[in-house]
Amino acid sequence: MSCCSAGQPPARSPPLSAALAPITSMLDTAAEQMMVNKDFQAAFDTCDRGLKSLDGMEPEDNRCEEFRAGFCILGIQALAELNQWQDVLSWVLQQYEHQENIPARIMQMCVLLYSKVGEPAVMQEAARVWLLWPLNSGVSGFRTVAELYLLHILVPLGHGEEARELIAGEVGSAAFTEDQRQTALDVVEEKERRDQEAPCNPNVSPSSEITAHPQGGVIHKLAAMLRFLYRKVMMCHSGSFPLRRLFLAALLIYMLFFRLDPALPSSFMWISKLYQLLRQMWTTMFAPYYQALAQSKEL
Known part of the structure; x- marks a missing residue:
């Protein structure tokens, strides 16, 4: 040594x-x-x-x-x-x-590097040992290592059970707040749900949205939503569109792009949560429009 x-x-x-x-x-x-x-x-x-x-x-x-x-x-x-x-x-x-002696910032670099080259499993044992070492729970970079281990190793590898144990165990208690732990569980469940669905493109991994550019799908959804919002605002005088939903959408968009940094691994949990809220609002707002469009095509 x-x-x-x-x-x-x-x-x-x-x-x-x-x-x-x-x-x-x-x-x-x-x-x-x-x-x-x-x-x-x-x-x-x-x-x-x-x-x-x-x-x-x-x-x-x-x-x-x-x-x-x-x-x-x-x-x-x-x-x-x-x-x-x-x-x-x-x-x-x-x-x-020893793995547990590696400084937090170097452990973070190693996890990101091996995740970038598509070999996250190489760091699985080292990161797990590092997180479980009692003395490391007090270092400043402990939470970031835990987030990277969850989002760049366990979730992409499909180790849902181990991810749940991490979140519910001592590591999750030391690294995350109660809300963050619940959001992390939502991320794991969403990944498992997508793995069970057959991907439309066989050349694309079902976890690519999580491991590569998780905010890309959100941006496309927001762009489409903004186009619809513009059309709906033009009809606000008729009372057919509730303004409070517009304000809610504007608030969520502001929080997503101006108060959070999508480049940080810690932001992905909140991006996923906001995306779920936006998707629910999308369905509520525009489901009647799509139903009417489908009925018109059948005529």
């Missing part, structure tokens, strides 16, 4: 500023090679050397672990750019030895 060892006599260690100066320089060099020069192999090699240089250094104010995390973050990005993503988890474990 590459770690900052403790217990060495302070007299044998160089002054902290002198010891950390080359480490800081290597981290800056790796960042420049990554972001400016786009030399990903050189960036990874620099990160690897920096991590080895941390061996034998005595930590002070957690600076040693901060540098270790910085090198790992850049190294993960470099491996991904080099299309060597399959080596990421094993390389990270070389630095932290």
Whole structure:
């Protein structure tokens, strides 16, 4: 395990500023090679050397672990750019030895990376062990790791029973509020319902809407709804369209696009809930229109 060892006599260690100066320089060099020069192999090699240089250094104010995390973050990005993503988890474990010791932000990166390349199962065991480790429940990124584990691993893999156990167990209690837990259960049930339905396009996975771009279907629905709302507003003077529904739709659209960030994994639960509300309102508002249209076609 590459770690900052403790217990060495302070007299044998160089002054902290002198010891950390080359480490800081290597981290800056790796960042420049990554972001400016786009030399990903050189960036990874620099990160690897920096991590080895941390061996034998005595930590002070957690600076040693901060540098270790910085090198790992850049190294993960470099491996991904080099299309060597399959080596990421094993390389990270070389630095932290045990899965539960991986920092939350690095665990998040690994889950997202393996989900992006279509191999979420690789991170299933590591993320599960990390979440069940008692000391990790108090770290700042615990909730995000739990959300990513649920939405990018368990739900896409169809592990509904394990997802329910996670939500109802100690992890769910520590990570989510009661409303969030209920919404998470709704997401799991919706995924199972879609898996039971035969997909219209056999080349499209029934979970693609959840794992790829969950807000895409919502946007199309909202666009269609806005067109109908425009036509209905033109008839408001006749009293045939209740204005309170228009205000409700406007409020939901505002919350969805201006108060939530769809790019955040934590927003998907609320997007799914809003989508269900919009779908119910759509049916209530426009079902008579479609029934009349169907009857006219039969004539």
